[in-house]
Amino acid sequence: MNRLTDHLIVISFDCLSSHDFPVIKKLPHFQELLKRGSYCPNVESIYPTVTYPCHATIVTGNYPKRHGVVNNTYLQPGRISPDWHWHRRHIQGTTLFDEAKKAGMKTGALLWPVTAKADIDYHMPEIFANRPWHHQIPVSLMNGSVFYQLDMNRRFGHIRNELNQPELDDFVLESAVHTIKTKNPHLLLIHFTDLDTQRHYHGFSSEEAMNALKRHDNRLGRLLAAVKENGTSDNTTIAALGDHSALDETTCIQLNVLFKEQGWISVTPIGKVTNWQVYCHSCDGSAYIYIRSKSDKDLTKRVNALLLQLTREEENGIEQVLTGEEAGALGADPHCDFMLEARDGYYFKENLEGDFLHHVTKEDVRAKRYTYACHGYSPKKENYATFFAAAGKGIRPHQKIPAMRLIDEGPTFARLLGLDLGDTDGSVVEGLLTEERE
Missing domain, CATH: 3.30.1360 (Gyrase A; domain 2)
Structure with missing residues (x-):
């Protein structure tokens, strides 16, 4: 299968909603992405609409019942802080990053859920120190790329304030920019949670949530600039998406x-x-x-x-x-x-x-x-969709896709990279893609 792009960067803005479209289309860097590329303001998520099942769906093209990550956490009755489905082993079947690695591509993932212990070249997993005797840095190191994470912590660790936002996303951003400029992976998955955090603790349309959208716009701008500075703009696809909405x-x-x-x-x-x-x-x-x-x-x-x-x-x-x-x-x-x-x-x-x-x-x-x-509600609830946009190599410009599903994103990403996820619940969104590599 022919590749439509050489590099794919997938940016997940956790809890980015279709309701945010009127706001982000006026922000400069989202505006740049939308002007260059195509988008869908009405993406149906999966059931339940929670982060770990959603992100497993994005990289597999399957519903939770098939990929196996049916909730964020284990069933551990009475436990104050249950364990989460942090590890790659929880996903049944193949993933986008697995297939990219098999094809000899360099891969990267920064705080992408359900990737701990995955075979990813530049890897900082999302995993918490969930025992009193655990410390966050060793837990992260043991479940991702040791030397890569040590380097990112040496360079940018001073930015973090434990796991608090917005500092955590700022740390992820600097790590991602450095990774783009120095490692240039063929597939890079990035997960930002600032917006989701603000909505949980201040409300969906709160000032704090709106400020997080502006911070996300600045983060998107930094990533777009890193690709330009790296000289790979003509051969790179950038996708910015949400995993679910909230109420x-x-x-x-x-x-x-x-x-x-x-x-x-x-x-x-x-x-x-x-x-x-x-x-x-x-x-x-x-x-x-x-x-x-x-x-x-x-x-x-x-x-x-x-x-x-x-x-x-x-x-x-x-x-x-x-x-x-x-x-x-x-x-x-x-x-x-x-x-x-x-x-x-x-x-x-x-x-x-x-x-x-x-x-x-x-x-x-x-x-x-x-x-x-x-979030976590049925994706069939009214006015409860998420958002997708992409621009760059392999993406048709100026297309508005009226509706798509979260399960369609994985197969579409696989098609861009010339990969095959096999028989999936989702299908390629052909209207987003150029017909063949130019």
């Missing part, structure tokens, strides 16, 4: 509180889970319900009856109850017993203590116990 919320649904009252979750006096039969695994705007014993049909009926009873009153915040089969048909985890969709203004948490419904306060958000906005 404001005011009330948290804490179903495990009810499950504990029903005797389906047992805890010690200090709140440690000792046994569970039914558990709500949050995806924020949606939630999986898992029943431990699949053969207990009576328990399944009782859980179903409770959930349906809760949906009858709008103030309980549950909009829809899906079976595992119905969830799988939408691309989510078919092994769940039920999947719940929250109403607008509501979201789910896994807390075992407190009230079933918790109204979020400023103190809650300041302490980072709860948020003002989140």
Whole structure:
């Protein structure tokens, strides 16, 4: 298969929404990308619309039920800070970076989710120090490119303020610019989370979120400039995209509180889970319900009856109850017993203590116990799309694609690099691409 470009840089602006288009089209560097290239203001994400499943979808072209990353976190009932699906081994099947490496291309990834321990040449994985005895730098080093990360930390580590934003994205930016100028990889994946963080803790349309969009525009400008300075503009494609949108919320649904009252979750006096039969695994705007014993049909009926009873009153915040089969048909985890969709203004948490419904306060958000906005809702929700734009080699200029899907991005990127992801849920967006290499 012919390559349409020599270099592909994929920039994920976490939580970039279709609603941001009227803002970013007026910002100078997004404006430059849009003038040179093509875009889609209406990209349908996947279910659940959370970061790790979304990013696994972007590099595989598949829905979560096929690539296996069905939520950000493991199912670890009662754990205050569950482990995330950080590692490449969690993705079933091949990926864009795997195929690029097989083809002899140089690859890079900066804080791209679900890549820890991946075979990537210049690699700084997104992985947290999630144990009291862990330290962030050794954890990152052990799961990515050791000498590359040491060099980036030596050069730019002073910019970071632990994992706080916007300093973390500023560190990633400087590392990415240096990588473009000195390593010139054929495929570079970059993940920025500043906007997502601001929306969680200040609200979707907050001043803080709008300022993050402006910072992202400056970051995009620095990356565009790095490609020009490197002399590879004519042979490079740059894609800027979002993974999901977000919605404001005011009330948290804490179903495990009810499950504990029903005797389906047992805890010690200090709140440690000792046994569970039914558990709500949050995806924020949606939630999986898992029943431990699949053969207990009576328990399944009782859980179903409770959930349906809760949906009858709008103030309980549950909009829809899906079976595992119905969830799988939408691309989510078919092994769940039920999947719940929250109403607008509501979201789910896994807390075992407190009230079933918790109204979020400023103190809650300041302490980072709860948020003002989140995602994870069904991609079919109205006005809940994300965004895609690309420019450069292999991209037709001045095309507006009315609608596409997140699952289409991986196959389209593979086509640009002359790679094949195999049989995928998504398909190449032909309207974005030139017919053949010039």
